[in-house]
Amino acid sequence: MDLAxxxxxxxxxxxxxxxxxxxxxxxxxIDQKYGGYLLMRDADGSxxxxxxxxxxxxxxxxxxxxLYNTVEKKQAWLDGAAAGIDFLLNHCFDPAGxxxxxxxxxxTPIRMRxxxxxxxxxxxxxxxxxxxTQDARMAEKARELFTRCLEYAKGERLMTPKFEPTRPAKAxxxxxxxxxxxxxxxxxxxxxxxxxxxxxWIAEIERDFVKEDIRCVMExxxxxxxxxxxxxxxxxxxxxxxxxxxxxxxxxxxxxxxxYQQLGCKMLDYMWERGWDKTYGGILYFLDVYGxxxxxxxxxxxxxxxxxxxxxxxxxxxxxxxxxxxxxxHEDLRQYTENYFHDKEHGEWYGYLHRDGxxxxxxxxxxxxxxxxxxxxxxxxxxxxxxxxxxx
Numbered sequence: 001m002d003l004a005x006x007x008x009x010x011x012x013x014x015x016x017x018x019x020x021x022x023x024x025x026x027x028x029x030i031d032q033k034y035g036g037y038l039l040m041r042d043a044d045g046s047x048x049x050x051x052x053x054x055x056x057x058x059x060x061x062x063x064x065x066x067l068y069n070t071v072e073k074k075q076a077w078l079d080g081a082a083a084g085i086d087f088l089l090n091h092c093f094d095p096a097g098x099x100x101x102x103x104x105x106x107x108t109p110i111r112m113r114x115x116x117x118x119x120x121x122x123x124x125x126x127x128x129x130x131x132x133t134q135d136a137r138m139a140e141k142a143r144e145l146f147t148r149c150l151e152y153a154k155g156e157r158l159m160t161p162k163f164e165p166t167r168p169a170k171a172x173x174x175x176x177x178x179x180x181x182x183x184x185x186x187x188x189x190x191x192x193x194x195x196x197x198x199x200x201w202i203a204e205i206e207r208d209f210v211k212e213d214i215r216c217v218m219e220x221x222x223x224x225x226x227x228x229x230x231x232x233x234x235x236x237x238x239x240x241x242x243x244x245x246x247x248x249x250x251x252x253x254x255x256x257x258x259x260y261q262q263l264g265c266k267m268l269d270y271m272w273e274r275g276w277d278k279t280y281g282g283i284l285y286f287l288d289v290y291g292x293x294x295x296x297x298x299x300x301x302x303x304x305x306x307x308x309x310x311x312x313x314x315x316x317x318x319x320x321x322x323x324x325x326x327x328x329x330h331e332d333l334r335q336y337t338e339n340y341f342h343d344k345e346h347g348e349w350y351g352y353l354h355r356d357g358x359x360x361x362x363x364x365x366x367x368x369x370x371x372x373x374x375x376x377x378x379x380x381x382x383x384x385x386x387x388x389x390x391x392x
Contacts, residue, residue: 001322003392009315010385017378018071024347024364025371026064030080034106036087041365044346048363050105054092057084058121059372062184063379065128069188070383078132085129085138088122097148098159102367114162116152119145120177124184131188139189146185150197153178169228171220172209175201176244183250202248206263215270216289217241231295236287238275239306242268246313253320261320268313272329275306280356281336283310301360302353304369307337308377315381319388349374 024045029037037060040049061084068077091107092099099118102111126142129135151157153174179201186194208225209218219237222228249264251257275283283306286299310333318326340357341349343364351369352360363369 001319001388002327003389005327006319006385006388006392010382010389013378013382013385017375017382020342020347021349021371021375021378022067025060025375026080027076029060029371030083031087031105034087035083035090036107037084037370038105039365039370040367041363043343043350043362043364045364048366051110051367052087052103052105053367053370054088054100054103054118055121056367056370056372057088057092058118058125060370061085061088061125062121062128063371063375065125065132066379068132069128071379081125081129081132085125088125089141092118092122114159116149116159117177119149119152120181123149123181124188127185127188142185142189143191146181146191149178149181167228167230167233168223169220169233170208170223172205172218172241172244175204176240176247179244179247179251183247183254187254198251202251202260202263205244205248210263210267210270212266214289216274217244217267217271218289227289231288231292234289234292235294235296236271236274236289237285237306238271238287239283239285239303239309241271242275242283242306242313243309245271246309246316249313249316249320253316264313265317265321265323268317268326272310272314275310276329277302277355281332282340282353282357283307283333284355300355302340302355302357304341304349304351305373307333307341308373311337311377312380315384319384 028045029039031038036052036057038047038050039056039060040047040051042048061081064077064081068074068081087107091103094100098112099122100109100111101113101118103109123142123146126138126145130138130142148157152159179198182194182198185191208221211218216236218227219235219240220233227233245264245267248260252260252264274287277284282302285301285303286294286296288294311330314326314330314333318330340353343350348364350359351363354360
């Protein structure tokens with residue numbers, strides 16, 4: 001590998017995280033009145049709305065606790081994480097223990113969604129906070145909530161179904177989110193269940209979602225892994241599949257597992273070939289597996305988060321394999337995002353671009369975007385590169 005490049009890139013991601021992204025969000029986003037975070041913000045940081053998305057409350061608490069654990073033991077980061085943890089525990093569970101999705105500022109619930117992603121992000125937040133504080137009660141809460149997520153994932157604990165059982169399907173999102181949740185739990189407070197569970201979920205993805213014959217990673221399939229030849233079943237989300245690829249590449253690095261390395265690189269290769277916009281650059285949002293029209297009208301837009309996942313995946317692939325192809329892909333995408341997504345005046349990234357890179361809207365925070373994908377990407381890349389710099 002190019003060590004000079006590794007050192008330069010490490011400095012770049014460290015500066016972007018600590019001097020550009022984090023100051024945009026904190027401390028102003030910490031809600032001093034009700035707890036939690038006020039994250040629905042415009043380009044200049046002004047507040048668009050004071051509602052709170054529960055899953056982003058968990059993500060923000062995870063970020064601050066993780067920075068405390070891995071970068072510097074700043075009391076402001078720990079206090080900020082505490083504000084999110086307290087809000088989650090005091091307001092975001094219904095009487096039956098299911099987490100809400102959308103809250104008023106004061107913690108009054110607005111909406112429950114029919115998935116358990118609020119829970120998975122609360123798990124990693126609680127686990128990171130438990131490590132930071134050495135609070136055994138918080139660690140136990142994290143493990144208990146992880147158990148509940150397992151029950152949802154296995155169908156042992158049921159949620160109100162969204163669809164009739166006419167055309168059964170399963171989505172890659174469940175094994176993906178559970179892999180990363182288990183990785184975070186394992187690497188903060190530990191849980192003896194995680195290694196085998198991660199192995200099982202990776203096996204399911206490889207068996208049912210990765211299609212070598214047509215070089216793609218499916219977003220959803222029939223229960224037996226076959227392609228559902230209808231418009232929803234054919235829809236691919238390249239950035240999401242690439243996120244799954246880096247979860248597996250992370251596991252390859254953690255275990256020194258060559259098979260996982262090959263699998264993660266294969267998934268990245270397949271979906272980069274399909275998702276990279278050869279005309280304008282950047283990762284496209286949706287595609288049809290057979291090249292047919294896609295249902296969603298935003299299918300050719302550039303959202304911020306697929307770019308973040310692809311930056312992590314390409315850097316992991318490069319540092320694991322030394323293949324110059326991945327360095328080129330990483331640099332092409334890094335330059336693209338610097339040119340189009342990064343707001344050099346106010347910091348952070350815009351969330352939504354048209355295909356040609358023109359700005360679709362100025363929001364940097366809403367019910368779906370907040371301080372997670374971008375700072376996680378910068379933090380992960382910084383940490384990965386730091387380890388390489390130290391080792392050399």
